[in-house]
Amino acid sequence: MSVENPTVSEARLLSVLDTAVDGIIVMDDGGAMLVFNKACERLFGYTAAEVIGRNIKLLMPPEFATAHDGFIRRYVDTGERRIIGIGREVRGQHRDGTAFPIELSVGEAMTPDGRQFIGIVRDLRSRKAVENRLNQLQAQLVHMARVNAMDEMGAAIAHELNQPLTAVMLYLQAVTRKAKTIGLDDMMVEILGKAVREAERAGTIIQRMRQFVEKREPERQAVDIRRLIGDALELTLLGTQVIGIEVIRDEAPDLPMVEVDPVQIQQILVNLIRNAIEAIRHQERRWVRIGVHVDDHQLTVEVEDSGTGIPKELVRNIFKAFSTSKRTGLGLGLAISRSIAQNHGGDLVVDPGGGGHGARFILRLPLNLATTARSG
Numbered sequence: 218m219s220v221e222n223p224t225v226s227e228a229r230l231l232s233v234l235d236t237a238v239d240g241i242i243v244m245d246d247g248g249a250m251l252v253f254n255k256a257c258e259r260l261f262g263y264t265a266a267e268v269i270g271r272n273i274k275l276l277m278p279p280e281f282a283t284a285h286d287g288f289i290r291r292y293v294d295t296g297e298r299r300i301i302g303i304g305r306e307v308r309g310q311h312r313d314g315t316a317f318p319i320e321l322s323v324g325e326a327m328t329p330d331g332r333q334f335i336g337i338v339r340d341l342r343s344r345k346a347v348e349n350r351l352n353q354l355q356a357q358l359v360h361m362a363r364v365n366a367m368d369e370m371g372a373a374i375a376h377e378l379n380q381p382l383t384a385v386m387l388y389l390q391a392v393t394r395k396a397k398t399i400g401l402d403d404m405m406v407e408i409l410g411k412a413v414r415e416a417e418r419a420g421t422i423i424q425r426m427r428q429f430v431e432k433r434e435p436e437r438q439a440v441d442i443r444r445l446i447g448d449a450l451e452l453t454l455l456g457t458q459v460i461g462i463e464v465i466r467d468e469a470p471d472l473p474m475v476e477v478d479p480v481q482i483q484q485i486l487v488n489l490i491r492n493a494i495e496a497i498r499h500q501e502r503r504w505v506r507i508g509v510h511v512d513d514h515q516l517t518v519e520v521e522d523s524g525t526g527i528p529k530e531l532v533r534n535i536f537k538a539f540s541t542s543k544r545t546g547l548g549l550g551l552a553i554s555r556s557i558a559q560n561h562g563g564d565l566v567v568d569p570g571g572g573g574h575g576a577r578f579i580l581r582l583p584l585n586l587a588t589t590a591r592s593g
């Protein structure tokens with residue numbers, strides 16, 4: 218710290234100020250700095266010698282600096298207090314140009330040399346960092362609580378809605394049959410047909426939602442993944458109208474058995490293969506590759522296709538329920554699949570492809586049960 222030509226008592230005062238943890242600045246009523254203690258040197262990156270005599274605006278980001286002369290003038294003219302004796306959070310600017318939050322309190326003193334202002338500056342960065350982290354954690358907590366509530370509510374709603382929906386469907390079907398026998402006009406029959414289909418769709422959503430929220434502990438058996446893949450392929454290929462699909466099975470030799478819930482894993486495979494088939498429907502070359510290998514105590518199953526990849530705007534959300542690009546899709550396949558994989562202590566991730574490449578979904582299942590993180 219320095220001051221121009223200090224007297225002995227001034228020098229003593231200045232050395233005391235240097236021991237303060239907070240930054241201390243004294244300036245005259247024109248904004249010129251007279252005192253700049255050690256804490257300020259650390260905070261702002263200037264030495265006292267560099268700033269003494271210069272305007273305090275040096276330490277402010279431009280948006281504060283331009284207004285500052287006006288603040289002082291208004292205070293001197295009107296005595297109206299905006300900061301003096303109050304203290305507030307403002308922003309300071311380091312020598313390197315970075316702005317940071319500070320708490321500034323300003324006092325004023327009448328001295329033989331005229332009116333002077335004393336500013337005490339406290340660095341708020343660490344407090345801000347803690348506050349931010351706290352906010353983040355709180356948000357996470359709220360989110361988790363909501364997700365849990367959703368799970369329970371989802372299961373309850375699915376259960377409660379299932380019965381009335383089934384009833385609606387049966388009534389509608391009965392009316393449709395009757396309508397045909399009494400020769401109701403075609404438009405009415407068509408509308409009834411639509412109503413039945415919509416009710417069916419609602420029923421399917423609910424059924425799949427139930428599987429999703431049920432989160433039952435997988436019933437594990439040692440199975441050969443190649444058999445599950447074979448079954449899944451048969452199921453999906455039989456049901457599809459897309460023709461001319463080349464299936465490439467790319468299996469490493471000596472694959473171990475894996476302890477999984479076969480029905481659930483098959484469901485994942487069916488979802489992935491069905492998506493792949495839907496993705497290549499309009500492609501000239503239509504192939505689906507299913508690769509299996511062991512990698513770091515995990516069984517890795519990859520499902521890749523010759524499509525154009527995941528639409529960019531969808532990539533972030535494809536594993537979230539109800540995100541779909543398909544007219545009749547529910548957007549549940551991947552959400553359910555990932556939840557099953559994670560319930561098995563594994564995971565489902567995607568390489569979205571694009572730029573001439575199709576999407577590649579990667580299912581990982583732990584091979585060593587003892588180290589499997591079971592979740593709820």
Ligand SMILES: Nc1ncnc2c1ncn2[C@@H]1O[C@H](COP(=O)(O)OP(=O)(O)OP(=O)(O)O)[C@@H](O)[C@H]1O
Pocket residue numbers: 488492493496522524525526527528531535540541542543545546547548549550551552575576
């Ligand atoms: N292999 C793929 N290639 C390109 N896009 C894909 C692929 N697999 C999934 N997607 C995209 O991800 C979205 C979500 O897939 P998801 O299986 O969760 O739902 P869906 O297929 O739309 O409906 P459903 O619930 O009937 O499966 C799809 O709508 C599609 O846009």
Ligand SMILES: [Mg+2]
Pocket residue numbers: 488491492550551
């Ligand atoms: Mg799907």
